[in-house]
Amino acid sequence: MFVDRVRIYVAAGGGGNGCVSFRREKYVPTGGPDGGDGGDGGSVIVSVSPRLHTLMDLRRRKHYKAPNGHSGRGKNQHGRNGNDIIIEVPPGTVVCDSSSGGVIADLVSPGQSVVVAAGGKGGKGNARFATATRQTPRFAQPGRVGEERWIDLELKLLADVGFVGLPNAGKSTLLSRISAARPKIADYPFTTTRPHLGVVDLGDGRSFVAADIPGLIEGAHLGSGLGHEFLRHIERTKVLVHVVDMAGIGEGHDPVKDFEIVREEMKLYNPELALRPAIIACSKMDLPEARENYEKTRDILSKLGCETCPISGVTGEGVKELLEAIAKALDL
CATH class of the missing domain: 3.40.50.300 (P-loop containing nucleotide triphosphate hydrolases)
Structure with missing residues (x-):
């Protein structure tokens, strides 16, 4: 079956939260902050694959959600980033925002890609907020929410x-x-x-x-x-x-x-x-x-x-x- 238009929902992952933590070692009862940053959320990316000639595969799945980033941990350990989701489309695919109708990208060359939903940034751990006058910050930054929206994929054949x-x-x-x-x-x-x-x-x-x-x-x-x-x-x-x-x-x-x-x-x-x-x-x-x-x-x-x-x-x-x-x- 030849399918040349589909509408799908894409949602990027949220960023992981920063960590509130303090060094606790023997003989160091009042160690400084060591909370790590949260990882970035995964993004949703649309990429051109020369092996595809139709959008038929996307009819079977309408929702794409990238994983969240992991929260930071003590000892300045940063959270792991969420993996990106790659949606493959044939050459000649036009990507549009469903709500506004605006064109996000016109993908014509193999390997060409566009981020349709960017992952949220990870929050900063409390170690980032230590200063000379604030040596024991007891707060951290939460991760940001990832982007989400409906997009339309429209295939226009590439012919001379x-x-x-x-x-x-x-x-x-x-x-x-x-x-x-x-x-x-x-x-x-x-x-x-x-x-x-x-x-x-x-x-x-x-x-x-x-x-x-x-x-x-x-x-x-x-x-x-x-x-x-x-x-x-x-x-x-x-x-x-x-x-x-x-x-x-x-x-x-x-x-x-x-x-x-x-x-x-x-x-x-x-x-x-x-x-x-x-x-x-x-x-x-x-x-x-x-x-x-x-x-x-x-x-x-x-x-x-x-x-x-x-x-x-x-x-x-x-x-x-x-x-x-x-x-x-x-x-x-």
């Missing part, structure tokens, strides 16, 4: 190219044609219900990562058809490929209108997406009706401000030209 379009436009077929990815393919809308990534090797040391985004529908920017769940995954892409079904005319589809629906939904969701380099992939050109419809609409499509590539994910027609257009847009 995003395949977007209406349901059943041929995005998954195209991805399976150009990479080793094997998304589910069938002749009905919303076959793809989760994003898929594929690495495309162009040869000569050139490659890019492509993401097949589940089909968008009108109103996606408002959440229709799980629009928000899908649109977030194209926010990091550098180039967008609009896959348009050329064989769908007569079934309530029009290639130009289909393209404009998807582009408008992305613009309403995030205006920056409308500024990304875009390519129109006219799909299903192996079907006679698609070729006929392409000839009817090619002049209109060419005026939309995007390079147009007629392709067939089934036969491979035009795929090489599309990949070269993508490589050019990526400056590969």
